[in-house]
Amino acid sequence: MREFEPDEMAPPASASEIMRSWFRVTAALFGMFLIVMGLYFANELFQLAYSAATEPDRFGPVVEKWTDFLGDDVPLVDVNNGQVTVEPRLFAFFALAAAGLVMLFVISSLITTGAKIVYWMGTDLDAVKRVLSSVFGPSVIKVVKEPNEARAKPFDHPNPQGR
Numbered sequence: 001m002r003e004f005e006p007d008e009m010a011p012p013a014s015a016s017e018i019m020r021s022w023f024r025v026t027a028a029l030f031g032m033f034l035i036v037m038g039l040y041f042a043n044e045l046f047q048l049a050y051s052a053a054t055e056p057d058r059f060g061p062v063v064e065k066w067t068d069f070l071g072d073d074v075p076l077v078d079v080n081n082g083q084v085t086v087e088p089r090l091f092a093f094f095a096l097a098a099a100g101l102v103m104l105f106v107i108s109s110l111i112t113t114g115a116k117i118v119y120w121m122g123t124d125l126d127a128v129k130r131v132l133s134s135v136f137g138p139s140v141i142k143v144v145k146e147p148n149e150a151r152a153k154p155f156d157h158p159n160p161q162g163r
Contacts, residue, residue, distance in 0.1 A: 024121045024122075025121075027117055027120075027121040028117070028118050028121040028122055030114075030117060031113075031114040031115070031116070031117030031118035031121065032114065032118060033114070034110050034111070034113055034114030034117065035110075035111055035114035035115060035118070036114075037110060037114075038107050038108070038110035038111035038114060039111065041103070041106075041107045041110070042104075042107045042111070045100065045103055045104065045107065049100065062096075063089055063092050063093060063096070064089075066092035066095060066096060067088045067089050067091075067092045069092075070088055070091060070092055070095065071088055
């Protein structure tokens with residue numbers, strides 16, 4: 001073979017292989033989109049929680065609106081005509097905290113779902129075989145596909161009764 005002679009051309013890929021590759025790339029991009037979207041929402045939620053912790057006066061009106069929505073200073077629990085009042089502002093704060101935890105759960109679900117999709121679409125079933133054949137030669141592929149049946153197995157004994 002000459003130095004400038006082109007290599008042999010690979011056979012053209014079939015339409016099913018092209019569609020399969022296209023689907024895998026599209027699904028992997030969708031998984032990356034889910035990861036980026038989850039990271040964006042996590043960043044927004046973290047910024048909101050940080051600003052609420054450092055500037056509570058800015059979030060006072062939000063808690064007040066939730067307090068008005070949930071009820072003013074009326075007793076929330078009446079036990080045997082003894083009124084137990086729960087501070088509505090505290091109740092509103094815990095309701096907002098629960099909503100934040102639900103958002104955190106949704107965000108973590110987005111990120112893990114995206115990571116699973118990328119992993120599933122990115123793993124190639126024949127990649128291990130190709131790596132082994134490129135490192136150790138094509139004879140290794142035979143060994144991986146067809147193990148030697150004559151070799152001893154871990155719990156095989158020469159005596160069938162195991163003595």
